[in-house]
Amino acid sequence: MIEELAVVVKIENHQVWVESGQAGACGGCRQKASCTTDVFGSVLKKKPVPVDSDMHLKSGDQVIVAIDENLLLRASLLLYMVPIIALFTGAGIADWLLENNARYAELWIAGSALLSFLLSLWLINKAQHLLILNYYARPVVVKKV
Structure with missing residues (x-):
């Protein structure tokens, strides 16, 4: 699984919406092109993204989001x-x-x-x-x- 840190933005109709929780350090890193740390970052930081969750979460919670590689x-x-x-x-x-x-x-x-x-x-x-x-x-x- 490829994992990324994200922040819960809102919860609507049993659906969790998250934004990337990645710090700004990746912007100045020389290894950004070959690094897998910011896999979801290019998608998640542009807009909130719906993800599946069985956990009880609230806005502002930091979570680990994953997808099968x-x-x-x-x-x-x-x-x-x-x-x-x-x-x-x-x-x-x-x-x-x-x-x-x-x-x-x-x-x-x-x-x-x-x-x-x-x-x-x-x-x-x-x-x-x-x-x-x-x-x-x-x-x-x-x-x-």
Whole structure:
């Protein structure tokens, strides 16, 4: 699990909203690009984020928020690798189907690649809603500090 310190901002309808509790020290650190301390920080400090919690919390409580790194890795592979593979597959299929001297062959290949890329993004979006991936990918409150 990847963990981050956060502060409870509000509680509405059995839903806990948190903001990043990360101190400003990360701003001046030279290792910021490769450090995993501020994993949620870029998302959490911009706005309050809903998280799941079974604990009794109140506004101002400091909590540890976590997300499963395996799930994060699988989501990254799905969102980055599948569209790229679809792009090259679409271009390859169009190149295979077209004759060598076909008129505007390069345009058809580029169009096919773009179409397969956009189709893969649309299918990923539909699969996410169908499989309720956004529910399972939500961070959870692990403990109260």
